[in-house]
Structures are given as C-alpha cells and as structure tokens.
Amino acid sequence: MKTWGEALGRGAGAHFSRVGRLRRALLLLAAAACTAAALLYWRQQTDPSDRRPLHVYSSVSPIMTSNLYYKNKSSSATPSAASSLNFTIISVPQWTWICRSDRCERLLASESVPLQSLPTCNMLCASTQLWPQPTGPVSLATAAVPVRADQYSLKIIYSPSRAVTEHLNDAFGLFKDDLRHLERSHGDNRHMDVGTPREVIVRVSVNGTADPRLRLNTDESYTLNMRPNGNIILVDISAQSFCGARHGFETMSQLIWLDPYAGSLLTLEAANVQDKPRFHYRGLLLDTARNYFSVKEILRTIDAMAACKLNTFHWHASDSQSFPLKLNSAPRLAEHGAYSPGAIYTQEDVKTIVRRAKLRGIRVLIEVDAPAHVGRAWAWGPEAGLGHLAYCVEQTPWNSYCGEPPCGQLNPRNPHVYDLLTHIYAEIIKLTDVDDIFHLGGDEVSERCWKQHFNDTDPMNLWLDFTRQALKSLQRANGGRLPELTLLWSSRLTRSPYLEKLDVKNIGIQIWGSSSWPESRAVLDAGFRSIISHVDAWYLDCGFGSWRDSSDGHCGPYRSWQRVYEHRPWVDEQPASLSSADVNPWRIDGGAACQWTEQLGPGGLDSRVWPRAAALAERLWSDRSEGAAADVYLRLDTQRARLVAKGVRAAPLWPQWCSHNPHACL
Incomplete structure (x- = not known):
C-alpha cells in the first residue's frame, strides 16, 4: 500500500x-x-x-x-x-x-486579398483575348468553369462527305492533344480548388462543300455558340467548310486556359462568335534551301500558323544553294543538290507535313524556283545525256551573274528542262493535293548569263518564252488544265513592256518589292491577282546586317511586329488614273510574310517568326482600321503566351514586368 x-x-x-x-x-x-x-x-x-x-x-x-x-x-x-x-x-x-x-x-498576394492568376484575370476582365480578332459580333461571359481534356467529346450533327467527317474527327483529336499538352504543363502545386470539371459536348455542322481541302474559293466563315446546360457545357459550331469548322475549334481553344494557381484548365462558360476572314490567302513563306530545317520545326511552325488562322504554308523548297527535296520523278536533284543525306525531305516527310497542314486548315504550296535560283542540283545533264540543263552554275565573279552566291539558271532552249519540270510539277501536285494554285518562282534572271550563251536573242524575250513553256509544263502536269491561279514573283518581267505580255487570266503576281516602288503598284493597276509580300513591311529576315563582304547583301531595318501589323497597302485602292465611274482593278487575294534563311538556322526559327507572323495573321484576317492600340498589345501578349505553351519559342513583346503590369507600359 x-x-x-x-x-x-x-x-x-x-x-x-x-x-x-x-x-x-x-x-x-x-x-x-x-x-x-x-x-x-x-x-x-x-x-x-x-x-x-x-x-x-x-x-x-x-x-x-x-x-x-x-x-x-x-x-x-x-x-x-x-x-x-x-x-x-x-x-x-x-x-x-x-x-x-x-x-x-x-x-x-496575402490572406486579405483574393488570389487570382494573371491568365484568369486577363480572360475575365475587359478584353476579348481572341487572336485574330473576329470580324463579326462577339459576346463572351465573365464566368469560368473547370474542364479537362478527356471530358471534351465531338458530335457531328451534319457532314456533307465521309472525307469531311474524317477530317473533323482527326482535327478534333489534335485539339484534344493540345489540351492534354496544356494540362501536363501545370506542375504539382495547386493553391485553390475550382470545383468539379464540367463535361463539354461539341456539336458541329458543316453545311457546304464536301471537299475538306482549302481552295481559293473556300468559305472559311464559322459561328460558335457556347452555353451551360445543367452540369454540361454545350458548344455548337456551324460552318460552310471543314476549314471553317476547324477555325471554330481554334477559337474554342482560345476560350480555354490553364490557371497556374488551380493547376486546372478553365473555360468561359458561355460565348457567341460570328467570324470570317477579310482575305482568302494568309501565308507564311519559309525558305529551307539556304539552311535546312527539320520536319519537327516545320510541323511546329504549321501548328503556330493554325493557332493564328494563317492558311498557306509557302514552302520555298529549293534555291541555288541546295535542293533538299527528294522527288521520285527527279531523284538526281537531291542527290546532287542536298547539303548532306541528313538534310533531305523524303516523300514521307512531305506527306507528314501535308497531312498535319490539312488538319490545321492549311494548304502547302511548294515552290521549286525557276529559271534562276538553281545551282549544282541541275548540273548533271551532260553525264545523263540530257545536255546542259543549266548554265552559269557557280560562275565567278558571282556578283556579275546573280544576286547572291552561288549562281545558276536553267537553259531555256533545252527541251529536257521542260520535260523535267512537267514531272516535278505533277509530283508536287500529287504530294500536296493542291491543284488550284501553283507557284513557278521566276525572279532575278541574269541577263548576262543568257546573253553569254544566247547572243542572238534578247534575254528578256527568252525569259518570257521560258515562262510560257513552264506554263505548258504545268498544264500537262495538272491533267491538261492550268490551275486557277499560277503565281510568279514580281520582277523585271512584271514591268512594262513585258507585263502586258503576261496572261492576266491565269497568272498572279506575288509582289515582294517595296510598297513605294512604282512597279509594285503597276502590277495592281494592270489588274493581276496579287499576293502582297512587301519587303519594307513583311520580310522577316531584314535588319540583321550583311552576311557578305558587300553591304548590299541585306535589307533593313528590322521589321517590328508593329510595322507588320500596321501595314495596310490596300487602303488606297483607287488608282489616281481612274475616275469615280471606273471599276477598281485591284485584285488582292491576300498577303504573306517571308522568312528567308541566309542568316537563320535550326533552333532560331520560332523567335524570328513569332509573334511577328501572328501580327500579320490578324491584319489579313480582321484588317482592323486602327493600328497597334493598347488592346492589340494585350491580346498579342496573351497569344504569344499560348504559342509558348504549345512549345513554340516565340520572342517576348516586352519585359515580363510589362506582362504583369501591361497598362503601365502603354
């Protein structure tokens, strides 16, 4: 005890x-x-x-x-x-x-201040945050709901053909892949719960063409209506073509964003958009001959184009420096002209690029330049028993025979040249499935070269004759008919008196000269269908100094995105020589930015092109009369962030502080 x-x-x-x-x-x-x-x-x-x-x-x-x-x-x-x-x-x-x-x-951030991320604030505040800005009425909710990629489903209400149905399903698959990629980028830290993700049902009706391809006359308009229905979000997209419906998918994707604080996708719960483009041709040219770019980089470029609703990938596939395109109809061109076996685009490579482009609503326009801008790729004619296919190949001094080394241009009097062109053009048309528009090239012919070999004929007349023969080759390649639009580069051939000798019904001109040059306007005044690529606004390679000993080897200054955006060469559409009773002859189908690559190689493409090409995309889609106003800065910064989220290494518009405090930088 x-x-x-x-x-x-x-x-x-x-x-x-x-x-x-x-x-x-x-x-x-x-x-x-x-x-x-x-x-x-x-x-x-x-x-x-x-x-x-x-x-x-x-x-x-x-x-x-x-x-x-x-x-x-x-x-x-x-x-x-x-x-x-x-x-x-x-x-x-x-x-x-x-x-x-x-x-x-x-x-x-503090416990006394509501926690909200910048992407969510941007989407729910005043600006529409759509790029390019729609041309029709837009109504957007200021409420958002959580969503997940695997809870989006597609229901095709009406499709005019099996081909359109297949394209819609595959394009919707790419849309969901983009959402999954966005979901995977959020990381592990989640600071808020935004609720249970909603199911989203996307209903699509294509009520027009049964052809899913982008054509010169394709109606790319669409309407989008999104609204809540109980615990489900219903999205109705109506279009006259597959391409229009695909643009509807793209706009829908821009109403979805990743909230980094929630680690979740959010979408506006309601929206109404009516939209169609101002111009039918909205392009980006990429030169893969001066320097080689991988298929992966090209696919990423096409994805970025689609995100901005550009619709034409102008592939400048060959030049005097290299011929990287392996063609079954003319395999020796790549064998003699490619930089290396690893710098070649195979048939499967081209098909992969074309397939992705089709599903993104983009045509691939392959240009094999001729008669100039050819090099050692064409020098094998004598050993094959075909005679000289080209002259002045790597002629020196180069600055007496061409604009940049190496030199070379086709032999306009060798019939084997036109036989080869027929086979090349036919293969390009088959690979790309584009037969209503074609690009022949056709710039910077050296009169001295041809005069040296053909002193009995005016070189300009030889050039004109070559163009007519090339058109016949194209006609044979295209089943006996010319495409609706065959493009040539603006050149000495598109100046008087030779301009008047070109067929205005079948030939269009891609105008690369300065907008202030009289010859640039002369093409428009003559009534030719035209694609605008003015060097003083839409050449993205300008402003990086000379790559040769001569200071003439570059253009300057740098074309800022503001310069790209504010260029509207069609606003003065009435030629001074016409009275008010005359019909305006200008026939501008659209425009294209050009990325030449003498000073650009793998790894640098994204930041050189984007977001400047996005600025062109809105100019050609919406053609807003105002310049780069505050709203444009805000929306383009958001669009640039979308591109970065897709893996595109787009250059910043400004310091990150300005993204955090945009109105303080405007």
Whole structure:
C-alpha cells in the first residue's frame, strides 16, 4: 500500500514529466518556425527573379478552397489557416491580379486579398483575348468553369462527305492533344480548388462543300455558340467548310486556359462568335534551301500558323544553294543538290507535313524556283545525256551573274528542262493535293548569263518564252488544265513592256518589292491577282546586317511586329488614273510574310517568326482600321503566351514586368 507522500512524489514527477514533454514540443515548434524563417530569407536572397514567399500551411488542411466559378471578375478565394502541428513548407504565389476599371492590376498576394492568376484575370476582365480578332459580333461571359481534356467529346450533327467527317474527327483529336499538352504543363502545386470539371459536348455542322481541302474559293466563315446546360457545357459550331469548322475549334481553344494557381484548365462558360476572314490567302513563306530545317520545326511552325488562322504554308523548297527535296520523278536533284543525306525531305516527310497542314486548315504550296535560283542540283545533264540543263552554275565573279552566291539558271532552249519540270510539277501536285494554285518562282534572271550563251536573242524575250513553256509544263502536269491561279514573283518581267505580255487570266503576281516602288503598284493597276509580300513591311529576315563582304547583301531595318501589323497597302485602292465611274482593278487575294534563311538556322526559327507572323495573321484576317492600340498589345501578349505553351519559342513583346503590369507600359 502506497503512502500519501509516495503518491504525492509520483504525482509531482508525472507533472514535471508532462511539462518536459510540452517544453520539448514548444522547442520543436520554435525550431520549425526558425527553419521556415531561414528558408524564406535564403529564398529571397538567392532567387531575385521569382521571390515568392514561403508560407507554412498544414498538410492536413487544404491549401486553398474555392467552389466559386468566378462569377465575378475576380476570385474571392483566400488561403486557409494552419490547423495542425503537422507542418509542410509549400511555395505559394507572390502575386495576385484583380480587375479594376477593365484592367488587371497586380497586388502582393496575402490572406486579405483574393488570389487570382494573371491568365484568369486577363480572360475575365475587359478584353476579348481572341487572336485574330473576329470580324463579326462577339459576346463572351465573365464566368469560368473547370474542364479537362478527356471530358471534351465531338458530335457531328451534319457532314456533307465521309472525307469531311474524317477530317473533323482527326482535327478534333489534335485539339484534344493540345489540351492534354496544356494540362501536363501545370506542375504539382495547386493553391485553390475550382470545383468539379464540367463535361463539354461539341456539336458541329458543316453545311457546304464536301471537299475538306482549302481552295481559293473556300468559305472559311464559322459561328460558335457556347452555353451551360445543367452540369454540361454545350458548344455548337456551324460552318460552310471543314476549314471553317476547324477555325471554330481554334477559337474554342482560345476560350480555354490553364490557371497556374488551380493547376486546372478553365473555360468561359458561355460565348457567341460570328467570324470570317477579310482575305482568302494568309501565308507564311519559309525558305529551307539556304539552311535546312527539320520536319519537327516545320510541323511546329504549321501548328503556330493554325493557332493564328494563317492558311498557306509557302514552302520555298529549293534555291541555288541546295535542293533538299527528294522527288521520285527527279531523284538526281537531291542527290546532287542536298547539303548532306541528313538534310533531305523524303516523300514521307512531305506527306507528314501535308497531312498535319490539312488538319490545321492549311494548304502547302511548294515552290521549286525557276529559271534562276538553281545551282549544282541541275548540273548533271551532260553525264545523263540530257545536255546542259543549266548554265552559269557557280560562275565567278558571282556578283556579275546573280544576286547572291552561288549562281545558276536553267537553259531555256533545252527541251529536257521542260520535260523535267512537267514531272516535278505533277509530283508536287500529287504530294500536296493542291491543284488550284501553283507557284513557278521566276525572279532575278541574269541577263548576262543568257546573253553569254544566247547572243542572238534578247534575254528578256527568252525569259518570257521560258515562262510560257513552264506554263505548258504545268498544264500537262495538272491533267491538261492550268490551275486557277499560277503565281510568279514580281520582277523585271512584271514591268512594262513585258507585263502586258503576261496572261492576266491565269497568272498572279506575288509582289515582294517595296510598297513605294512604282512597279509594285503597276502590277495592281494592270489588274493581276496579287499576293502582297512587301519587303519594307513583311520580310522577316531584314535588319540583321550583311552576311557578305558587300553591304548590299541585306535589307533593313528590322521589321517590328508593329510595322507588320500596321501595314495596310490596300487602303488606297483607287488608282489616281481612274475616275469615280471606273471599276477598281485591284485584285488582292491576300498577303504573306517571308522568312528567308541566309542568316537563320535550326533552333532560331520560332523567335524570328513569332509573334511577328501572328501580327500579320490578324491584319489579313480582321484588317482592323486602327493600328497597334493598347488592346492589340494585350491580346498579342496573351497569344504569344499560348504559342509558348504549345512549345513554340516565340520572342517576348516586352519585359515580363510589362506582362504583369501591361497598362503601365502603354
């Protein structure tokens, strides 16, 4: 039996033991707090580019809870308080954005300020954030709901052909792939719960052409209607062509974004868009002859074009420097003209590029330049018993025979040249499935070269005769009929008196000269169908200095995206020589930016082209009368972020601080 004193002693010992355990617990808590403070201090001192405070939250409680669907223009979610001694150190956002007076303002994140990411604020504030800006009425909700890629489904209400149905299904598959890629990019940190993802049913009706290809007369218009129906989001897309419906998919994708704070995709819960392009031809030229670009880079370029609703990939496949295109009809061209066996585009490569382009609503226009801009690829004629297919190949001094080394141009009096061209053109048409438009090249012929070999004839007349013979080759290659539009580059041949000798019914001109040159306007005044590629606005290779000893080997200055955007050469459409009663003869089908690659190689393509080509895309789609206003900066910055999220290494418009505080930079 214990005595009272023994019981008291044991009770006191137990009391002091509990005090000791509590003291140890407090010491551990203090140590954890000191550790957190030290980590915070270290983080702020060592990572000045992203000084996000480290907050201590309970690993038991949710970091942030919000069942709101952003019914207002800013979220009201706030961080939860710590509710457990089981601590976890988690990096949380430093900044939050709120919409005030139709603009997003950046604030330090805290428990007293609603936490909202910049992408969400941008999408729910004043600007439409669509690129290119639609040409018809637009109505967008200011409420957003969570979605997931695997909960989007397609229902084809009406399709005019099996081919259109297959293209719609495959294009929708690419749309979902893009969403999955976006989902995978969010990382693991989630700071808020935005609720259960909604199911989205996309219903499509194509009520026009049964041909899924992009044609010169394709109606690319579409309407999009998105609305909630219970727990489901219904999206109705109506178009007259597959291409129009695909543009509807693209606009729908721009109503979806990744919220980095939620780690979830969000979409506007309602939208109405009516849209169609101003111009039918909206192109980007890529030169793969001066320097070789991989198929992967070309596919990424096509995906970026589609994101901006550009519709023509002008593939300048050959030049005097190299001939990287392996053709079954003329395999020796690549054998003698490619830089290496690894710098060749095979038949399968071309088919892969064409297939992706078709599903993105883009035509591939392959140009094998002639009669100039040919080189050693054509020098094998004598050994094959075909005579000289080309003259002046790598002639020196080069600056007496061509604009840049190496020189070379086709023999206009060798019939084997035209037989080869017939086979080449037929194979290109078969590979691309484009037979209503074709590009013959046709620029910068050296009169001296031909005069040296044919001193009995005016070189300009030889050039004119070559063009007519090449057209006959194209006609044979295209089943006995010429394409609706056959393009030539503007040149000395498109100046008077030779311009008047060209067939205005079948020939169109891609005008590359300066917009201020009289010969550029003369083509338009003569009534030729035209594609505008003015060097003073839409040549993306300009402004990087000379790559040769001569300072003449470059154009300058750099064409900024603002310069690209603000160029509207068709606004003065009435020639001064015409009275008001005359019909305007200008026939502008559209335009194209040109990326020549003398000073551009693999790895640098994205930042050189984007976002400048996106600026061209809106000019040719919407043709808004105003210049690069504040809204344009904001939307283009958002579009640039979309391209980056797709893996396109687009150049920034401005410092990141301006993206965080855009109105302070305008």
